[in-house]
Amino acid sequence: MSKQKQLQDDEDDDKIRIDKWLWAARFFKTRMLAKQAIDGGKIHCDGQRVKPSKEALVGLELTIRQDWDEKTVIIKALSAQRRGAPEAALLYEETVESKALREKRAAERKAGLGSFIVSDHRPNKKERRHIHRFQRINLLGDSD
Numbered sequence: 001m002s003k004q005k006q007l008q009d010d011e012d013d014d015k016i017r018i019d020k021w022l023w024a025a026r027f028f029k030t031r032m033l034a035k036q037a038i039d040g041g042k043i044h045c046d047g048q049r050v051k052p053s054k055e056a057l058v059g060l061e062l063t064i065r066q067d068w069d070e071k072t073v074i075i076k077a078l079s080a081q082r083r084g085a086p087e088a089a090l091l092y093e094e095t096v097e098s099k100a101l102r103e104k105r106a107a108e109r110k111a112g113l114g115s116f117i118v119s120d121h122r123p124n125k126k127e128r129r130h131i132h133r134f135q136r137i138n139l140l141g142d143s144d
Helices: 003-014 018-024 031-039 085-091 096-113 125-140
Strands: 043-045 061-066 069-075 092-094
Touching: 018 031, 018 043, 018 085, 069 096
Parallel strands: none
Antiparallel strands: 043 061, 061 069, 069 092
16 A cells, blocks of 8 residues: 555545444444434434434444343544444443443343243143233133
8 A cells, every 4th residue: 555545545544424333333334324323313412312423532432222122332543434243342432331231121031031931832722821811811800
């Protein structure tokens, strides 16, 4: 790579959009998904909603909500290129509180699924009657 090209890449890393940084840090698979998450209010910067064009700065605290998880990360470095996961992990640092809360919620979700009964077949007519009777008793307090 020529010196001029390398210098130009370094200049691009000084000012980078938040949607591009989220993509480069591998939080989202595409920049479009990152933009949609920002527009949907899933990304907050210091407690405020952001726009996709907001400039990412080192030291900025982002709250990122994906699926069931919410991560609070601090930007450690800027990059406009999407690289491998080990390199992308160096761009940010997740706060200790965020990690603990995320692990706690994951354990709660896992424990909650333990009481969920998965059947190996569809209910037959008799089982459906029992299900409906159970629902009616719980909703209406009606007992046959």
